[in-house]
Amino acid sequence: MKAIWSIVKKEFLSYFSSPIAYIVIFTFLLLSGFFFYSLVSWFNSVTIQLAQNPYYYQQININQMAFSPFFHNLSIVLLLMLPLLSMRLFSEEKKMGTEELLFTSPLSVTQIITGKYLASLLILLIMLVLSAIPAAFTFIYGNPELVPFLLGYLGLFLLGAAFLGIGIFWSSITENQIVSAVLTFGTLLLFWVLSWVSYSVHGLWQSVLNYLSFFEHFDSLTKGIFDTTDLVYYLSFAFFGLFLTHSVIQSRRWR
Amino acid sequence: MIETEHLQKKYGELEAVKDLSFKVDSGQIWGLLGPNAAGKTTTMRILTGFLPATSGRASVAGYNVFEQAEEVKKEIGYLPETVPLYPEMTVEGYLSFVAEIKRVPKAKRKSAIDRAVEITGLPSVRKRLVKNISRGYRQRLGLAQALIHNPKVIILDEPTIGLDPAQIVEIRQLIKSLRGEHTIMLSTHILAEVTQVCDGVVIINEGKLMAAGRLEELTSAYREKDGVYLKLKKADNEVLNLFRQLPGIDGAAQEGEEIRLEWDRNTDRREEVIKFCLDKQLGLLEMRSLALTIEELYLRIVSGGVEQ
Missing domain, CATH: 3.40.50.300 (P-loop containing nucleotide triphosphate hydrolases)
Structure with a gap:
């Protein structure tokens, strides 16, 4: 555990010793602030219009009308940003020759991968927590439901964890960070839109494609529905990415 | 270790x-x-x-x-x-x-x-x-x-x-x-x-x-001959011939300003060579042993393809 912690610490600090972490966090907050502002102000104007009609007024729900689309927007921003966080994890070590130091130290490959992955999760966590600050004001001046809000953020975190799992895998394949980012982005986008073709296939294939699609699982969480299949789906995605990374590193050394 | x-x-x-x-x-x-x-x-x-x-x-x-x-x-x-x-x-x-x-x-x-x-x-x-x-x-x-x-x-x-x-x-x-x-x-x-x-x-x-x-x-192990390099005030064919007649010396050759003398690996002729130089007044300035350098060893092993 101590060994993993030394890797986490080193990775976390090196994110902040290059501009990458600052720029990713900054851009993410800029966009999330913009989305939040535009959705909440839209919600406000709609509320004022609907206030005349008591029936519609009953139907107004900030969670569904503002937060749910907010989470959807953020999920796309994560899709664009997280490959930039994961791209350096192994690619950089390989390029700098520092992987020889890591892999000849008495750390196991699993410890090294876990440490690096946790450090990237930590950055994700910082991004999400900071992006929630504006939303906190709606709780002060209004009364949205807390649980669906938290579930939405849980969904974003799980989604991001799965993204980073795939990202760390691609970064173990190549020493070029751009290649790693592009391949990660391509994979994520493919899994995102996988359910689009599910309308043209039937039976088992349809349910397999729907199950594999990132979008389907995320949608229910933003609506405040917690299903353990979604949790299992994201965790297994992340774990699969880490497992592949482990296999790649081992196989390269055994080849 | x-x-x-x-x-x-x-x-x-x-x-x-x-x-x-x-x-x-x-x-x-x-x-x-x-x-x-x-x-x-x-x-x-x-x-x-x-x-x-x-x-x-x-x-x-x-x-x-x-x-x-x-x-x-x-x-x-x-x-x-x-x-x-x-x-x-x-x-x-x-x-x-x-x-x-x-x-x-x-x-x-x-x-x-x-x-x-x-x-x-x-x-x-x-x-x-x-x-x-x-x-x-x-x-x-x-x-x-x-x-x-x-x-x-x-x-x-x-x-x-x-x-x-x-x-x-x-x-x-x-x-x-x-x-x-x-x-x-x-x-x-x-x-x-x-x-x-x-x-x-x-x-x-x-x-x-x-x-x-x-x-x-x-x-x-890789040395075949023992010997010395000599630096003399006077070094010409005449001197070389003198050395060649010396008992126990297998070879004498001019290498740049120096003379290279070789003899069998198991003997030591250095003392005799010095005495000879002094007797004949050849003007001995320098003498160093012909130890096999690592360069020679390496070239012999790597390029010659000799295996131990």
């Missing part, structure tokens, strides 16, 4: 290391010598556990490299050919990170860093960023990380490559000062480095072991 038996490493079809067996005793400095692409780096990567061997056995500090990898990694310090540095860290921060992953206990970490910084002469750059220090300091920092956990065995892959002559001398001094406490294996293709630093040498070519042993054993 370091031992390999029938080590073999294949990269696909390419056999980088073939049937390599050698042994390095504790507390000594040994050179791994060979032309470029001879398999030096591969051998070192196998010893440090970075790469697995295809077949064969290797042990370091009494542990099997393949079966007790973690134990081996605790006992080994390794400086790869590209010094593994993180440019954005400070010298001290980097050493502290290496100490952590090399499992130096927290209480001893500070003194381990102090010691490594002291030995490698880094105090003046201790707080600087790695990316801002010079090539020579980076190489020293590479050495410092290799010995931070006070390992029994230190493996250095081309430790003086890319340094200026003064830095090369400093690094060699540094390596020599580690003899006794640590067993060191360093790879190089600079022959002078071996004579100046090493106790023994393993010579490989195209992945195959060409010769291995202590330097003096090897040089005497």
Whole structure:
């Protein structure tokens, strides 16, 4: 555990010793602030219009009308940003020759991968927590439901964890960070839109494609529905990415 | 301390290391010598556990490299050919990170860093960023990380490559000062480095072991003739002929300003030669022994393809 912690610490600090972490966090907050502002102000104007009609007024729900689309927007921003966080994890070590130091130290490959992955999760966590600050004001001046809000953020975190799992895998394949980012982005986008073709296939294939699609699982969480299949789906995605990374590193050394 | 038996490493079809067996005793400095692409780096990567061997056995500090990898990694310090540095860290921060992953206990970490910084002469750059220090300091920092956990065995892959002559001398001094406490294996293709630093040498070519042993054993084993180089005030054919008539002298030849005399390996004719020079008033200025240099040895072994 101590060994993993030394890797986490080193990775976390090196994110902040290059501009990458600052720029990713900054851009993410800029966009999330913009989305939040535009959705909440839209919600406000709609509320004022609907206030005349008591029936519609009953139907107004900030969670569904503002937060749910907010989470959807953020999920796309994560899709664009997280490959930039994961791209350096192994690619950089390989390029700098520092992987020889890591892999000849008495750390196991699993410890090294876990440490690096946790450090990237930590950055994700910082991004999400900071992006929630504006939303906190709606709780002060209004009364949205807390649980669906938290579930939405849980969904974003799980989604991001799965993204980073795939990202760390691609970064173990190549020493070029751009290649790693592009391949990660391509994979994520493919899994995102996988359910689009599910309308043209039937039976088992349809349910397999729907199950594999990132979008389907995320949608229910933003609506405040917690299903353990979604949790299992994201965790297994992340774990699969880490497992592949482990296999790649081992196989390269055994080849 | 370091031992390999029938080590073999294949990269696909390419056999980088073939049937390599050698042994390095504790507390000594040994050179791994060979032309470029001879398999030096591969051998070192196998010893440090970075790469697995295809077949064969290797042990370091009494542990099997393949079966007790973690134990081996605790006992080994390794400086790869590209010094593994993180440019954005400070010298001290980097050493502290290496100490952590090399499992130096927290209480001893500070003194381990102090010691490594002291030995490698880094105090003046201790707080600087790695990316801002010079090539020579980076190489020293590479050495410092290799010995931070006070390992029994230190493996250095081309430790003086890319340094200026003064830095090369400093690094060699540094390596020599580690003899006794640590067993060191360093790879190089600079022959002078071996004579100046090493106790023994393993010579490989195209992945195959060409010769291995202590330097003096090897040089005497490959020497066919004994003899001297003479520098005389007067040196011409007449003088050469005089020497050729001397009993026991097998050969006399002019080599530049010097005369080379050879005789049988098991005899010593030096005294007679001196007496002869004085008697004939040849004006003896200098005399040095014809010991086989490492250059000659290396060329004979590597280009001649002679196997021991």
